[in-house]
Amino acid sequence: MGAKLSKLSGMVDRTSVDVESRARARTRRAILDAAITVLSQHSSASLGDVADAAGVGRTTLHRYFPERADLLTALSADVLAQIDAAAERAQLDRGPAPDALDRLCQEFFELGDILMCVFSQPELMNTPAWEECSDADRALIRLVERGHAEGTLDPALDPLWVQQVLWSVLYAAWQHTRENSVSKHRALDLCLRSVRKVVAANPG
Amino acid sequence: MGAKLSKLSGMVDRTSVDVESRARARTRRAILDAAITVLSQHSSASLGDVADAAGVGRTTLHRYFPERADLLTALSADVLAQIDAAAERAQLDRGPAPDALDRLCQEFFELGDILMCVFSQPELMNTPAWEECSDADRALIRLVERGHAEGTLDPALDPLWVQQVLWSVLYAAWQHTRENSVSKHRALDLCLRSVRKVVAANPG
DNA sequence: CCCTAATGGAACAGTCATGCTCCACTAGAG
DNA sequence: CTCTAGTGGAGCATGACTGTTCCATTAGGG
Numbered sequence A, B: 001m002g003a004k005l006s007k008l009s010g011m012v013d014r015t016s017v018d019v020e021s022r023a024r025a026r027t028r029r030a031i032l033d034a035a036i037t038v039l040s041q042h043s044s045a046s047l048g049d050v051a052d053a054a055g056v057g058r059t060t061l062h063r064y065f066p067e068r069a070d071l072l073t074a075l076s077a078d079v080l081a082q083i084d085a086a087a088e089r090a091q092l093d094r095g096p097a098p099d100a101l102d103r104l105c106q107e108f109f110e111l112g113d114i115l116m117c118v119f120s121q122p123e124l125m126n127t128p129a130w131e132e133c134s135d136a137d138r139a140l141i142r143l144v145e146r147g148h149a150e151g152t153l154d155p156a157l158d159p160l161w162v163q164q165v166l167w168s169v170l171y172a173a174w175q176h177t178r179e180n181s182v183s184k185h186r187a188l189d190l191c192l193r194s195v196r197k198v199v200a201a202n203p204g
Numbered sequence C: 001c002c003c004t005a006a007t008g009g010a011a012c013a014g015t016c017a018t019g020c021t022c023c024a025c026t027a028g029a030g
Numbered sequence D: 001c002t003c004t005a006g007t008g009g010a011g012c013a014t015g016a017c018t019g020t021t022c023c024a025t026t027a028g029g030g
Helices: A004-011 A014-041 A047-054 A058-064 A068-092 A097-112 A111-120 A135-150 A161-179 A184-199 B001-011 B014-039 B048-054 B058-064 B068-091 B097-110 B113-120 B135-150 B161-179 B184-199
Strands: none
Touching: A014 A047, A014 A058, A014 A068, A014 A111, A047 A058, A047 A068, A047 B135, A068 A097, A068 A111, A068 A135, A068 B001, A068 B048, A097 A135, A111 A161, A135 B068, A161 B068, A161 B161, A161 B184, A184 B161, A184 B184, B014 B058, B014 B068, B014 B113, B048 B058, B048 B068, B058 B068, B068 B097, B068 B113, B068 B135, B097 B135, B097 B161, B097 B184, B135 B161, B161 B184
16 A cells, blocks of 8 residues: 555655545545444445445455455554544543543543444454553553542452453443434443442442 | 254154264254354354364264354354353342342353353344343343332443443453453452442442 | 264355456546 | 546456265264
C-alpha cells in the first residue's frame, strides 16, 4: 500500500495529493466502518459482504486492502485508535476515580459496534500494538491504582480484573439492547450502576 | 440419524443394542466434547479440526453428523442440557437469593468451554429450544424475582439484566484466566465477589 | 476363534471465498 | 470541455472445506 501511495504522490503536485487523499480517505473510512459493523456481528463474513455494506465494489475493497489480512490489520489499528481516543476524552486522571470510571464507561459505550468487534474477534487483537499496553490500558491501570490509593476503589480488585469486568459489562449492556430490545439509555444506566457497584470500596 | 439407529436396532437383539450404544455413545461424546473445545476458541474451525481434536477420522464424524448443521444442532442441545443440569445442581429455589446466585455462579464457572461456546456462538442459540425460555432461564428469573421480594437483590436490576451481567462476568473470569494467567480459584473468587456486589440490594 | 460393527484413509466432485486481471464507466480537477 | 483518478463489473484460477463413496483394517462381543 505504501508503495502505491508514494508512487502516486510522485506523479502529482502537492494540492492534488490532498484532493486525492480526500476521496480515498472517504472510501477507506466507509470500508472500515462497514467492516466494523459487519464483522462485529458475523466474524467470518466474506469480503463481498463487507464491500456491499460499505456500498463499494469488491474490486475497490481489494484495491485498498489487497488481502483479508490487510483489512484486519487496518481494522485492528482503527479500533485501537478509537478506543484510545475515547479513553483520552474521559480524562481518566481528573477527579475522583469512580467518576473517571463513569466517564470512561460512557465513552466506551458510545463506541457501539467497535466494542463488539473487540469481543467477537479477540484473535484480532494479537498484534504488537495490542500487547496489553495501549494508551487506554495504561491510563486505566493508573486510574485503578489511584483509586486504591484514594480508598475509593475496592483494593481486592486488581487493575486487570477491573478492566475485564468493565469490558464485559459493557458487552452485557449492548447485548441487553440487542436481544431484549432495551433502550440504549436504559442499558447505559444499568451498565453504569453495575460497574459502580462492582468497583466500589467496601464501606466496612 | 434416527433412521440409521432404528435400522441397526432392528437387526440385533436388545443386549447388543446396549453394547453398540456404549461404543457409539462414547464416540459421540468425544466428538461433542472436541467440538465444544475447538469451536469455543475458533468458531469457524473446520470439521477436520474437530475430528482431529476428537481423535477420530473425518469420515467417522460425518457418520455421526452428516452435515455441519447436524453437529451444531447436537452441540446446541448438549450445551443447553449441560447448562440446565448446572442450574439444577445449584438448587436456585433453596435458601437466600444471593447464596443461590453464588451457587449458580460456581456451577456455571465449572462449565468452562461450554460457557465460551455460548458467548462466541450466539447465533448457535437461535433454535426453538433456546427461545430464552430454558429451564435454567426460568429458574434464574424466578430467583431474581424472589430476591426482589425478599429485599436481598437490587430492585433496580431486572432479571434479564442480572442474567446478562452474570454471564458476562463469568466470561470475564475465564478470559482473566486465559489472558492474564490467573488461577481458576482466584478468577472464581473475583467473579463471585463481583457478582455479589452488583446484585446486592442497596443498604440505604 | 469368528464375525460384525465400527473405524480410518483415500479419492472425488461440488461449492464458495479469495486474489487477481482486464475493461468500461463516471465524477471531478484543471 | 478534457483528462485522469477512482470505481465497478465480469471473468478466471486457486485453494479450502464439504459431503460422499469405497475399501481395508481393527476392536470387541458371542
